[in-house]
Amino acid sequence: MHISLSGKTALVTGSTQGIGYAIAKGLAQAGAKVFVNGRDEEKTSDAAEQLSQSVDGAGVLLPVAADVGTAEGCKDLVEKTGSVDILVNNVGIFGPEDFFEVEDATWETFLEVNVMSGVRLSRAYLPAMKDKGWGRVVFLSSESAVNIPGEMVHYGVTKAANLATSRGLAKVMAGTGVTVNSVLPGPTLTEGVRTMLADEIDENTSFEEAAAEMARRDRPSTIIRRAATPEEVANMVVYVASEQASATTGAALRVEGGIVESII
Known part of the structure; x- marks a missing residue:
C-alpha cells in the first residue's frame, strides 16, 4: 500500500514533540503540507525547522504558535491557518493525582485542553471539509478512555469524552466524504x-x-x-488520514499493545 497525501494540508495540535511530532513527520513524509503547532513560538519554529530538515521533499512546514487550551488560542490558530484537509486533535495533558486532591481548577484545565480544543477546532474546520467533500479529523484518545485509571480519573474522563465526541461528529458528517475517528495509544x-x-x-x-x-x-x-514508540502510533494516524481509510469512520482504533481486554 502506498499512501500519498500530496496536495493535502494538515494541522496537528501539540506537535512540537512526542506523538504529535511523530504524526506531523509521518504526514509530511506522505506528502502533506503540515502546520506544526505548540504554545511556545520558538519551540514551535524549531520543531518545524527540524521537520523540514529531516523529511526529503516535505515542502513548507509552517509553524503556528497558539495555545489551543483556550478559546482565544483556537480562534487565533484558525485565523492563521485557514481551512485544512486533515485535523489531528493531538494536544493533551496528563499526570497521576489522587482523585481527592484534584481541585476544580485542574478538572477545568484538563477539560479545556483535552476536550474543548478538539471541539472548538472541529467546529471551525469541519464545515469547509464538508463543502469540499473530503476531510479527515482524528482525535488522540487513549486506552485510559476504556480502562479509566484510578490514579488519573480526571485524565480518563477527558479521553472518554474524546471517543464520544469523535463518534458523534462522524454521525454529523455522515455521507459527506469526511471521516472522524479516534486513535487510542497506550504507554x-x-x-x-x-x-x-x-x-x-x-x-x-x-x-x-x-x-x-x-x-x-x-x-x-x-x-x-x-x-510503543511515537512512530508506531503515528503510523495509524497517517493511515486513517489517507484515502485508503475512506470506509473507516466513527471508529476507536487501538494502538495500545493489546491492553484493552476486548476482542472488538
Missing part, C-alpha cells in the same frame, strides 16, 4: 513519560526498559509487554 515513549519515570532511569536502566517495566506493572494485560 508510549514520549517526553512526558520520560519525566514520569525520571527516578527509575539510571546507568543500569534505560528509558525503554523503565517504560516496559511500567507497562507490565501498571497495565498487566499488555500483550506486547513494552511501551
Whole structure:
C-alpha cells in the first residue's frame, strides 16, 4: 500500500514533540503540507525547522504558535491557518493525582485542553471539509478512555469524552466524504513519560526498559509487554488520514499493545 497525501494540508495540535511530532513527520513524509503547532513560538519554529530538515521533499512546514487550551488560542490558530484537509486533535495533558486532591481548577484545565480544543477546532474546520467533500479529523484518545485509571480519573474522563465526541461528529458528517475517528495509544515513549519515570532511569536502566517495566506493572494485560514508540502510533494516524481509510469512520482504533481486554 502506498499512501500519498500530496496536495493535502494538515494541522496537528501539540506537535512540537512526542506523538504529535511523530504524526506531523509521518504526514509530511506522505506528502502533506503540515502546520506544526505548540504554545511556545520558538519551540514551535524549531520543531518545524527540524521537520523540514529531516523529511526529503516535505515542502513548507509552517509553524503556528497558539495555545489551543483556550478559546482565544483556537480562534487565533484558525485565523492563521485557514481551512485544512486533515485535523489531528493531538494536544493533551496528563499526570497521576489522587482523585481527592484534584481541585476544580485542574478538572477545568484538563477539560479545556483535552476536550474543548478538539471541539472548538472541529467546529471551525469541519464545515469547509464538508463543502469540499473530503476531510479527515482524528482525535488522540487513549486506552485510559476504556480502562479509566484510578490514579488519573480526571485524565480518563477527558479521553472518554474524546471517543464520544469523535463518534458523534462522524454521525454529523455522515455521507459527506469526511471521516472522524479516534486513535487510542497506550504507554508510549514520549517526553512526558520520560519525566514520569525520571527516578527509575539510571546507568543500569534505560528509558525503554523503565517504560516496559511500567507497562507490565501498571497495565498487566499488555500483550506486547513494552511501551510503543511515537512512530508506531503515528503510523495509524497517517493511515486513517489517507484515502485508503475512506470506509473507516466513527471508529476507536487501538494502538495500545493489546491492553484493552476486548476482542472488538
